[in-house]
Amino acid sequence: MFLFLDRIVLGMALLRLxxxxxxxxxxxxxxxxxxxxxxxxxxxxxxxxxPTVLLTTTSLGLVGLAGKVSPCSMAIILLGVALIFIGVNRM
Structure with missing residues (x-):
């Protein structure tokens, strides 16, 4: 079915499972x-x-993207994750 599985993607999928x-x-x-x-x-x-799974899978994804995404884009992604947690905690 899958010939090549990226280790980061596999880890993220296993955490979600x-x-x-x-x-x-x-x-x-x-x-x-x-x-x-x-x-x-x-x-x-x-x-x-x-929240634990969200943080862990997001962290794995960021590690996988670290070399491929510009620092500005990485900051925007981290800001988005922070805003999710701020929004959830304000309910």
Whole structure:
């Protein structure tokens, strides 16, 4: 299927697969316990997973782009990531 996989892209994809399996497992646990209180606790734990995966995959992507993107463009990308986190924290 794939002849050549970039290590950075593979790492990013594997992190996203890990994240999706954690999310799916959490959804199954919510259905299994069938209680709002327990589902709320599980959902609260997932709030830690999302930003961690976002930061890690973004960092991997930036490492992969480091030699290919100008410093100005890199600063704009980092500013965009920072604005995402500022926007999420202000909700």
């Amino acid at each position: 890990l994240s999706s399996s954690i999310e799916f497992s959490a959804a199954m646990l919510m259905l299994y316990f069938n209680r709002v209180e327990t589902a709320f606790k599980i959902n609260s734990l997932l709030a830690l997973v999302g």
